[in-house]
Amino acid sequence: MENHIEDSTRFSFDALTKRLSAILRRHGCSQTVADILANNCVSAERDGAESHGLFRMAGYVSTLKSGWVDGKAVPQVEDAAPGLVRVDAQNGFTQPALMAGRPLLVEKATRNGIAAIAIRNSHHFAALSLDVEPFAQEGFVALSVINSMASVVPHGGRRAVFGTNPIAFAAPRANGLPLVFDQATSVMAHGDVKIAAREKKPLPAGVGVNSRGEPTTDAAEIIAGGALLPFGGHKGSALSLMVEILCAALVGGKFSHEVDWSSHPGAQTPHTGQTIIVIDPRAGAQAIAPLAMRVEELIAEMRDAGTDRLPGERRQAARAQSDRDGIAVSTAMQDSLRALEME
Numbered sequence: 001m002e003n004h005i006e007d008s009t010r011f012s013f014d015a016l017t018k019r020l021s022a023i024l025r026r027h028g029c030s031q032t033v034a035d036i037l038a039n040n041c042v043s044a045e046r047d048g049a050e051s052h053g054l055f056r057m058a059g060y061v062s063t064l065k066s067g068w069v070d071g072k073a074v075p076q077v078e079d080a081a082p083g084l085v086r087v088d089a090q091n092g093f094t095q096p097a098l099m100a101g102r103p104l105l106v107e108k109a110t111r112n113g114i115a116a117i118a119i120r121n122s123h124h125f126a127a128l129s130l131d132v133e134p135f136a137q138e139g140f141v142a143l144s145v146i147n148s149m150a151s152v153v154p155h156g157g158r159r160a161v162f163g164t165n166p167i168a169f170a171a172p173r174a175n176g177l178p179l180v181f182d183q184a185t186s187v188m189a190h191g192d193v194k195i196a197a198r199e200k201k202p203l204p205a206g207v208g209v210n211s212r213g214e215p216t217t218d219a220a221e222i223i224a225g226g227a228l229l230p231f232g233g234h235k236g237s238a239l240s241l242m243v244e245i246l247c248a249a250l251v252g253g254k255f256s257h258e259v260d261w262s263s264h265p266g267a268q269t270p271h272t273g274q275t276i277i278v279i280d281p282r283a284g285a286q287a288i289a290p291l292a293m294r295v296e297e298l299i300a301e302m303r304d305a306g307t308d309r310l311p312g313e314r315r316q317a318a319r320a321q322s323d324r325d326g327i328a329v330s331t332a333m334q335d336s337l338r339a340l341e342m343e
């Protein structure tokens, strides 16, 4: 399907996924990995997650070419404990590792009421919402965290130690699509800073500092040796600290400040870890109201209090439009994809 509007063209999900998969294959991914990553990237674009959709393709290709990541890695799943699955991604991407460990994780969460997956030796360069939402679609509550590369100054600190370290949460709703939030623990995601730098747009005050540690609203200065700040001062900083512990110390991976890709020029994907905790709200809950109904009650109260936008609603609206009309791809992005097809 193609449908031209202004300076973009709309493509079907499948057409775009096939195209991205072919690019990833061309640059060193196995067919399995290429299909999983392409699906993930197109899903983010479909959901209006500009900083983690097609925009990431150039980074994936550059990283594959640098030899920093193994695009053909086969993840090793370990049955670590009754409530814990560990996966060694073998220096591959995180999404195939999650896919490999998922059946055992769901089995354990169903049997125990709760289970976690701890993925190490992995690269995540994507939107975290896509990792948790499918669990809520199956009736589970899911919470995931992921660390990245040092780009955020801890509260009170003088240099970047934390990654932008997002937290994503998903819960089923009785009368709607799952409730999902997905947010970096920095004031702004690094991807959005890169987009602002490309478009030469000033950032709001309070996003980051330059290489001398002075406040700046220039995105280019943040990228060139500057750093981001955690959202909410010491509170966001504490959440980012927790993400580091859950994604490095717990899983056996690197802290964001330990990611050193200097020997692989062109590398962009953080080589870190991921943790997902999955809870089955149906476990032992015969005597209490179903969680999905209670979520609905809370949302009704929020609406009554005046809330007109829930987290995830913009994403859902973008998805609905993409499903209806196709996914809009700008002319500039089409040029960029064409270049990756020729490289």
Ligand code: NDP
Binding pocket: 049, 051, 052, 124, 125, 126, 127, 128, 129, 146, 147, 148, 164, 165, 166, 168, 180, 181, 182, 183, 184, 185, 188, 189, 190, 191, 192, 270, 309, 310, 311, 312, 313, 314, 315, 316
């Ligand atoms: P945003 O600040 O844009 O949004 C964070 C959350 O708040 C979303 O769930 C969003 O819902 C919701 N939201 C935004 N505005 C409102 C509002 N006015 N009222 C109610 N809810 C609102 O996200 P970030 O910039 O922090 O993160 C962007 C993406 O970057 C995420 O997908 C994240 O996973 C990704 N990322 C990935 C990293 C990695 O290492 N892989 C590192 C850092 C970030 P909605 O989505 O509907 O707008």
Ligand code: PYC
Binding pocket: 051, 124, 125, 126, 148, 149, 164, 184, 188, 189, 190, 191, 192, 270
């Ligand atoms: O946008 O902050 C970000 C990011 C880091 C790694 C992947 N995305």
